[in-house]
Amino acid sequence: MTVSSPRRSATRQRLYQAAVTLFAEQGVSATSVEQIAERAGVAKGTVYYNFSSKTELFEALLRDGIEPLTAALRRSVGAAPGGALAALERMADAGLAFVAEHPDLVRLLMAEQWRSSRPWHPTLVAVRRQVAGVVREVLEDGVKSGELRADLDVELTSGALVGMVVLGALDWRTFHPERRPAEVRRAMSVVLRGQLEAAAGRNEEGRDEEGRR
Amino acid sequence: MTVSSPRRSATRQRLYQAAVTLFAEQGVSATSVEQIAERAGVAKGTVYYNFSSKTELFEALLRDGIEPLTAALRRSVGAAPGGALAALERMADAGLAFVAEHPDLVRLLMAEQWRSSRPWHPTLVAVRRQVAGVVREVLEDGVKSGELRADLDVELTSGALVGMVVLGALDWRTFHPERRPAEVRRAMSVVLRGQLEAAAGRNEEGRDEEGRR
DNA sequence: GTCTATATTCAGATAGAC
DNA sequence: GTCTATCTGAATATAGAC
Structure with a gap:
């Protein structure tokens, strides 16, 4: 060869x-x-x-395109400080960046993801599981370390969080492309960190977050 | 006629x-x-x-199928007690129920949503905007009433939350169909209410939520 | 390696019998 | 209203020239 x-x-x-x-x-x-x-x-x-065929072209395209995604994910999890929430934020960030750079590929993944009984479906399911799996591991570690609540449903929560990031990012690129990446990142961070509610009873650390990074 | x-x-x-x-x-x-x-x-x-054509069949199918979704959404927002977070929970609930009842239709919406330059694309975009719009209004009201933080980015946050619910629900039906609806609802509620973190400094009200409803 | 020309299959859509 | 039979255009894939 x-x-x-x-x-x-x-x-x-x-x-x-x-x-x-x-x-x-x-x-x-x-x-x-x-x-x-x-x-x-x-x-x-x-x-x-x-x-050899249109299908083969598509599958090759998927294999090639997905590599940078999984690489970016691994990078964002592995070598970094902070706890589970910080890791989740970094992954959301990596997801955002990937969507910004390869919007067509992500749209394609989203669209073809749900059609079982197509030749390439197993490949797409594998990608999905891999992405969600990384998030699940982070959640599991967070539960073990005591940072996240003990009764957290890591399976379902990871699926929901992946959905939030991916669809949130696609929504951004498709319907609000004029918004800056930092704004999107911040919106997701607010949800991740449970800061939707006005900081009534708590201290003002929420305002510190605005200047983060 | x-x-x-x-x-x-x-x-x-x-x-x-x-x-x-x-x-x-x-x-x-x-x-x-x-x-x-x-x-x-x-x-x-x-x-x-x-x-008259396959396309017309598809568009008629969309119009007919979407009606119950928008109806359910309106119902879940309008006549009910509690603040913005409670309303968001009810909407997540309605979304979950809809996905559970019409999984094929939702998969279809997800898949076709991102392909501009197709005859039915405007219809799908309208649906998306409508759904996200209802969430946005709830967030706006929450900000006005002081329940939600004043600097909340309602535009981007609503997109992210819709993504969480819809993809979380599809993930459930597709990959974890054995899980009970209440479990899914609870996982989303935890994220919405910002209860991912272990209740270290706070009181134990988190445990009350388990028995909710 | 890339092109043009073509074989073949197949899906969308119509016409007319029942 | 629904069926069967048929037309027509288009798309996949191949063969062979350059």
Whole structure:
């Protein structure tokens, strides 16, 4: 198995880029190979020289695109100070950044996630489990250390938190793109840290949070 | 314009049911009219007698399916006691119930939501805005009444909270269907009420919540 | 490696019998 | 109102020239 030639891998990258945009916007089935080729500036035959089928192109695209996501997640959890809530904030941050950088890929993941009985479904489920799994571990550690409440339902809560970050981020990119990343991060932080309520009985540490980082 | 005959509207209902399942599982484009007809137990021609095209069938299905959702939302906000957090909890509850009852429709909304440049996209965006809008109003009222923090970003926070509920609920139905609704509700309530942290400095009111309702 | 031309399959939509 | 039969366009995938 020889390493792909520079020329070929450049073509593949162009095809990835063209395909992910079209797939996200129209769906996989509604996108023709012709369209992908056109957008990438090559002929249809070239697509089939590089990938055996449209499905294979899509799966390769997923594998390639997901790698940076899992890498970013691992980074945000591992080497860092603070407790569980701080780790959750960093993960939310990493999620936000990923969505900002690869909005089409995330839209695609969101859309295809729920369709069982499609060839690529297992791959998507694996990604989902991996992402939610990292969050679950953080929650578990937080419970063990006593930082988080002992009766926390880590399974269901992790799913909900992932949903908050991912959909919150997509909502941002799609409907409020003029807002700055820091604003989005802060909104999520407020929910994560349980600071929705006005700080009536507590001290004023909530105001410190505004200047955080 | 005469009212549809009972026979015809029965057929339409069967077509809706067949279509929503197939659309959710395979996507709209990947589902053929033939498949829909087969599953509904009618011939393909009958589909075209009732709907002028596959797209029109899909849009009618959306309009019909969404009505109960917006109705449930209005109900859960309007006539009820308690402040903003209580209202948010009731809305989360309503969302959970809706997802439990119409999982296919919700999966479909989630999947098609992000594809601009499709005929039905405006309809889906309208639904999204409506749902998020109700949450935003509740947050705004909470801020005005002083229950919620004055500097709350109602726009971004409402998007995040909707995401938490919807994806949390879908996650539940898809990956943890054995869990009971009350467990899911409680997990979301914990996040909403900012009770992730162990109740160290506070009193034990957190334990009261377990027996809530 | 990439192109053009083409075979083949298949889905959307219609016409007309019942 | 619903069926069967059929038309038509389009999309996947291949073959072979360059």
